[in-house]
Amino acid sequence: MDQIDLTGPFEVLSRIPNSTFALLWKTLDPVRDIKGLTLTPNATLAKSGPLDVLVVPGGFGQEDLMQDTEVLAFLREQAATAKYVFSICTGALLCGAAGLLRNVRTTTHWRSMHLLEYFGAMAEPARVVVDGKHVSAAGVTAGIDGALRLAAILRGDRTAQAIQLALEYAPEPPFQSGTPAKASTEVREMVEEQFRAIAQRRLVTAKRFRDVAAANSHPASPEVRA
Amino acid sequence: MDQIDLTGPFEVLSRIPNSTFALLWKTLDPVRDIKGLTLTPNATLAKSGPLDVLVVPGGFGQEDLMQDTEVLAFLREQAATAKYVFSICTGALLCGAAGLLRNVRTTTHWRSMHLLEYFGAMAEPARVVVDGKHVSAAGVTAGIDGALRLAAILRGDRTAQAIQLALEYAPEPPFQSGTPAKASTEVREMVEEQFRAIAQRRLVTAKRFRDVAAANSHPASPEVRA
Numbered sequence: 001m002d003q004i005d006l007t008g009p010f011e012v013l014s015r016i017p018n019s020t021f022a023l024l025w026k027t028l029d030p031v032r033d034i035k036g037l038t039l040t041p042n043a044t045l046a047k048s049g050p051l052d053v054l055v056v057p058g059g060f061g062q063e064d065l066m067q068d069t070e071v072l073a074f075l076r077e078q079a080a081t082a083k084y085v086f087s088i089c090t091g092a093l094l095c096g097a098a099g100l101l102r103n104v105r106t107t108t109h110w111r112s113m114h115l116l117e118y119f120g121a122m123a124e125p126a127r128v129v130v131d132g133k134h135v136s137a138a139g140v141t142a143g144i145d146g147a148l149r150l151a152a153i154l155r156g157d158r159t160a161q162a163i164q165l166a167l168e169y170a171p172e173p174p175f176q177s178g179t180p181a182k183a184s185t186e187v188r189e190m191v192e193e194q195f196r197a198i199a200q201r202r203l204v205t206a207k208r209f210r211d212v213a214a215a216n217s218h219p220a221s222p223e224v225r226a
Numbered sequence: 227m228d229q230i231d232l233t234g235p236f237e238v239l240s241r242i243p244n245s246t247f248a249l250l251w252k253t254l255d256p257v258r259d260i261k262g263l264t265l266t267p268n269a270t271l272a273k274s275g276p277l278d279v280l281v282v283p284g285g286f287g288q289e290d291l292m293q294d295t296e297v298l299a300f301l302r303e304q305a306a307t308a309k310y311v312f313s314i315c316t317g318a319l320l321c322g323a324a325g326l327l328r329n330v331r332t333t334t335h336w337r338s339m340h341l342l343e344y345f346g347a348m349a350e351p352a353r354v355v356v357d358g359k360h361v362s363a364a365g366v367t368a369g370i371d372g373a374l375r376l377a378a379i380l381r382g383d384r385t386a387q388a389i390q391l392a393l394e395y396a397p398e399p400p401f402q403s404g405t406p407a408k409a410s411t412e413v414r415e416m417v418e419e420q421f422r423a424i425a426q427r428r429l430v431t432a433k434r435f436r437d438v439a440a441a442n443s444h445p446a447s448p449e450v451r452a
Contacts, residue, residue, distance in 0.1 A: 004393070007233040007263065011366070014261035023263070030256075030266060035240035037233065037249070038266040040256060089394075109394060127398040139394025140237070144367065149400050161403035162416040167230070168315075168335060168365025170404025171397035172353040174375050177387035178396025190388040 002059030003033035005088040005143055009055055012147035015163045016155055024048050026070065034060050045074045053150070054082045057143070058090030058109070060198050065094055066205045072098045086135040086150055088143035093202065095134075096121055097209060105131040109139030110180050111195045118206035120213070141178075144169065228285030229259035231314040231369055235281055238373035241389045242381055250274050252296065260286050271300045279376070280308045283369070284316030284335070286424050291320055292431045298324045312361040312376055314369035319428065321360075322347055323435060331357040335365030336406050337421045344432035346439070367404075370395065 006023075014021060025031060025041035032038050056075065065071045075098040079085045087095045092108035095101050096119025106121040107113070107129045116123040128146045129136045130153070137146030148169070152160035177183040183191075232249075240247060251257060251267035258264050282301065291297045301324040305311045313321045318334035321327050322345025332347040333339070333355045342349040354372045355362045356379070363372030374395070378386035403409040409417075 002237075003233055004237040007229055010261070010263055011228075011230040014263075021262075035236070036247075036268075037236055037240075038268070040264040040266065042262075042264070127396070128400070139392075141370065141393050141395045141397065145398050145400060152400065157401065158410075158413055158416070161401045161409060161413045162420075164399060164401055164403040165406065165409045165413055165417045166365075166420060167367050168404055169367045169397075169399055170353070170408065171367065171395075171399065172371050173390060173395055173397065174354070174371060174378065175383065175387045175390055177390040178394055180391065182396065183387060183391045184384075187384055187387045187391055190384070191391045194388075194392060 001031060001033050001039075001057055001061050002089065002140060003035070003037045003039060004140055005057030005059055005091060006039070006055075008141060008143040009057075009086070009088060009137075009147040009150075011167060012144060012151055012163055013053070013055070015166065016151055017159065022048060022051075024074075045070065048074075048078070050081045051078050052082060053084045053086060053154070054078045056085065056087045056091035056094055058088055058092070058094065062090040062094050063198060063201050063205065066097045066209070075100065082133065084133050084135055084150060084153070086137070086146060088137045088146060089139045090202075092116065092121070092136050093119070093206070095136075097205075101134070104134045105129050106134065106136045107138045107142075108136065111139075111192075111199055112202060115202055115206040118210040227257060227259050227265075227283055227287050228315065228366060229261070229263045229265060230366055231283030231285055231317060232265070232281075234367060234369040235283075235312070235314060235363075235373035235376075237393060238370060238377055238389055239279070239281070241392065242377055243385065248274060248277075250300075271296065274300075274304070276307045277304050278308060279310045279312060279380070280304045282311065282313045282317035282320055284314055284318070284320065288316040288320050289424060289427050289431065292323045292435070301326065308359065310359050310361055310376060310379070312363070312372060314363045314372060315365045316428075318342065318347070318362050319345070319432070321362075323431075327360070330360045331355050332360065332362045333364045333368075334362065337365075337418075337425055338428060341428055341432040344436040 022043035023041045030038045030040045079100050089109045102120035105124045107126050127138050128149050137143045148160050180188050248269040249267045256264045256266045305326050315335045328346035331350045333352050353364050354375050363369045374386050406414050
């Protein structure tokens with residue numbers, strides 16, 4: 001997990017009036033994020049009741065869950081009854097692996113945008129995409145923008161605006177370097193290099209997912225090959 | 227603690243090359259943030275060596291530390307040798323209570339901006355303020371902007387820009403409601419109401435700090451009365 005995929009939306013969504021939440025995992029043991037921040041779940045997947053909003057964060061660790069049958073079954077089961085499924089960053093790939101994104105307009109981290117089609121999703125490279133019950137945010141920090149959108153959908157614009165003001169969310173990035181189109185070539189190459197190994201693993205996984213999906217479906221079924 | 231005061235800067239600063247960090251508290255017991263997120267320290271104040279960068283998050287819980295001699299002594303001791311002291315949101319009030327901000331240009335959460343003068347600081351209502359070794363960020367989410375500024379100071383613009391791109395930090399708030407000047411009157415009044423009790427407590431504390439500082443100093447000393 002990349003912690004701000006979770007803590008960004010948590011900051012917003014935990015302030016929605018008259019709501020409760022749970023941080024869910026297989027066990028209640030503390031979980032270490034990719035950089036060493038320790039977060040502690042407060043409920044288990046197995047004991048979770050149905051959720052109105054299912055939030056799915058990402059990070060490099062998403063890749064290790066792409067064939068985790070317990071996690072994927074949990075996502076499928078919850079998504080069937082949830083009012084909203086909200087993915088952040090590469091959490092979208094997990095939703096894709098759970099089969100939730102076929103023909104769903106979806107965004108994800110810029111470095112994984114090309115992978116969405118392998119899961120049958122329609123890639124839409126926006127900061128936040130809302131398609132029916134599916135809300136997706138782009139990379140990492142986009143979870144804050146997505147959560148404010150979701151707060152507005154759930155409780156109205158004024159509630160979301162009050163949360164924004166309480167959090168003084170009037171961002172002023174000191175550089176224009178937040179997307180590959182804006183960043184310099186040199187900076188983009190630095191980041192591409194950091195992502196090279198995980199990007200290769202993710203591509204192999206995505207192709208395997210597509211091949212398995214195609215083999216399991218009727219050969220004439222067009223949407224699986226889309 | 228308001229968790230994103232810590233997790234926002236953590237997301238940026240933990241990606242600074244060739245650096246180490248610690249999450250410090252009195253004990254290693256898990257700490258619950260104001261909305262229930264559980265974070266776990268990995269070192270104690272008592273056993274911390276000198277820090278190059280001292281990061282001081284805020285939140286409603288800051289008020290309970292304003293007379294905590296162990297915490298204030300730790301801040302004073304570390305600040306004496308740190309290259310940078312970085313406060314987020316009402317972490318600035320803690321730095322003020324530790325006596326670190328006399329004649330220092332400083333920002334904080336908009337609802338506490340008027341309190342800075344009681345600690346001898348010069349309030350500067352900007353998103354991020356850098357004054358010598360002191361870096362301060364405005365409310366809550368401003369910690370991300372402040373951390374990127376600090377990353378650039380410590381390791382150069384390109385390193386900070388690469389972190390920004392990796393985190394896809396190209397924010398698109400869905401509303402223009404992140405500052406009291408931009409928010410509607412109705413939204414501002416909603417948030418003022420949420421902050422009323424803590425704001426009153428903070429004002430009493432700030433006035434007491436000023437009075438004690440004045441009583442402890444020579445009557446003719448002008449800067450304490452500033």
